[in-house]
Amino acid sequence: MSSASLVWLRDDLRLADNPALRAAIDRNEPVVVLFILDEESPGFRPLGGAARWWLHYSLASLTERLKSVGASLVLRRGPAARVLHETVTDTDAGAVFWNRRYGGAERAVDAALKDALRAEGREVTSFAASLLHEPWTVRTGGGTHFSVFTPFWRACLALPAPRAPLPEPRAIDGVRRSPASDDLDDWKLLPTRPDWAEGLRETWEPGEPAARARLRSFLTEDLAAYDDARDVPSAGSTSMLSPRLRWGEISPHTVWQEAIAAEGAGGFLSELGWREFAWHTAYHRPDLATRNLRREFDAFPWPRMKPTHLSAWQRGETGIPFVDAGMRELWRTGFMHNRVRMVAASFLTKNLLIDWRHGEQWFWDTLVDADGANNPFNWQWVAGSGVDAAPYFRIFNPELQAKKFDPQGLYTTQWAPDTPRTPIVDLGETRKAALAAYDIVKRVRRADAPD
Incomplete structure (x- = not known):
């Protein structure tokens, strides 16, 4: 040849x-x-x-x-x-x-x-x-990598603008005799017995053409309402580009260039920044999916896990409607609205006191957009063990979150109309237990602090 x-x-x-x-x-x-x-x-x-x-x-x-x-x-x-x-x-x-x-x-x-x-x-x-800025190009004044998002993103915005995307090739001179290739079907990537992917097929169209079409429709139809409606799961105002970026069906440079030309894209572009921040963190901490980024969290006293609690959370049968709706949306579509992801993750780690790694693994298996950086980064953020993490005492109350972001129950009714109304745990009591457990981490942090 x-x-x-x-x-x-x-x-x-x-x-x-x-x-x-x-x-x-x-x-x-x-x-x-x-x-x-x-x-x-x-x-x-x-x-x-x-x-x-x-x-x-x-x-x-x-x-x-x-x-x-x-x-x-x-x-x-x-x-x-x-x-x-x-x-x-x-x-x-x-x-x-x-x-x-x-x-x-x-x-x-x-x-x-x-x-x-x-x-x-x-x-x-x-x-x-795959990134707007590679991990070694964004540094603090002291030459180290950032551990807080706001100064990280400020530093990114101060760098030269991301390069313009390259045009699509009109023709490629392929080899005359193509080398041996596997048949895609032989890889058996699709589920068969049982075929649980019906909801994925109804929700998504993978591939570059669909990715470009979704970006265009988001910028023309949804961007104007993004800042106000992005936290409302029933509004349908998020970009839904995360799996497209995860698989590289569209580049962040293309998204950046087309979004930057649109009015009012700052909030959306900052979400691209969080994607960058997660990958920069993973580059510097390749054990992101397995170890607490904050080592004092190694002292967190996770109790013996109750398998029934984990399976109830996975199936969307916790008796907490907002959480159950998110978990059922995830199973059906391979996706969950970001606000609901945070609430569901908080419920698992802080109300059920189940190690974040169990939740991260479930999301890894069920999300179409799960990647090696953003999935564990976000779980550690909610658990409090990550960089720029939510304060340990921030425990999302799923009932208050539902009242604020799903006041008419549209999202909950769509995904979990029949959820049991008896929660598997008491939110108030489990909040107290979580705060007591996190107090141990606080004491370790103080003990490790220099005099």
Whole structure:
């Protein structure tokens, strides 16, 4: 096979604003586009069920998109270090391109591959494509990374504006004889017995075209009401772009450029900032999903977990209507409104006193937008163990939250009309128990403070 350029796609399943793809095209050689399903490399976290569902349809959409411009998508499965090297050898690729990842295990794999391929005399180039600003570019005055969002975002806004997105290629010179590829259906990413994804199919259309369409409709129809209605779960005023950004069907640069031109986008853009902040935190703390960021929280006295409480929370059968509505929305659609996510997470960690890691794992398996940074970051924020976390004494009262953000019960009625009206715990008593437990963390913090 003649020499080729290979682009390795990961969480960047798009043609537009894809620097790695553009670089491969610009070499004026046949282009091989590769996706590797890697669930075997050390430290890689297997995808949750909802994420696997999304990935299947996003790859199917990308396959058709590539075909329309003259290329094909090669699908291979296995540890990336082996599979990428085999594909490079099969295609005689003289140059390899990818967009950078920021998880600790992923960075280790990428660095080792870059060294190995360069040692063979191949060109290897990586690009910034998934964040507006890479983690090492945003620093405090003392040269460290930020642990509080507001100064972090202020520093981001003081940097040069994010680059303009790259145009979508109109044509790609694909290789004449495509290398062997797996059949997407053989990966069995979709649920079968039982098929629990009916609600996901009704709610979502994965793929780059749908991502671009959703951005346009949000900016033209929903942005004007965003600041006022974003916390009202029944209003439908949020962007719903989180899974599209998670899978890279649309780039943050595209979202930024189109939103910045719209009037009143500051509040929405700050949510992009929180996404950046989570990934910067994960870059500097790759154990984000497994360890408390605030080490004094290692002393938190989590009681012996009651499995019945965890399963009631997972099923949306806690007897707290606002919480149950959120958990049922999650199971049905693979999504939960952000305000309700905070309330549901607070109820699990502070009323049921169940370790945040149990909730994070459930969200990891059921959210279509779960990623390695934002999911654990947000759980630690609610639990009080993370950076810039909610104060330990902030315990969301789900009944008051419902009165404030769902006063007519529209959201609760939609998702949990039959929720039991007898809560599994008393909110007042469990609040007292949580505050007593958090007082232990306070004492540890004071004991560790320098004289």
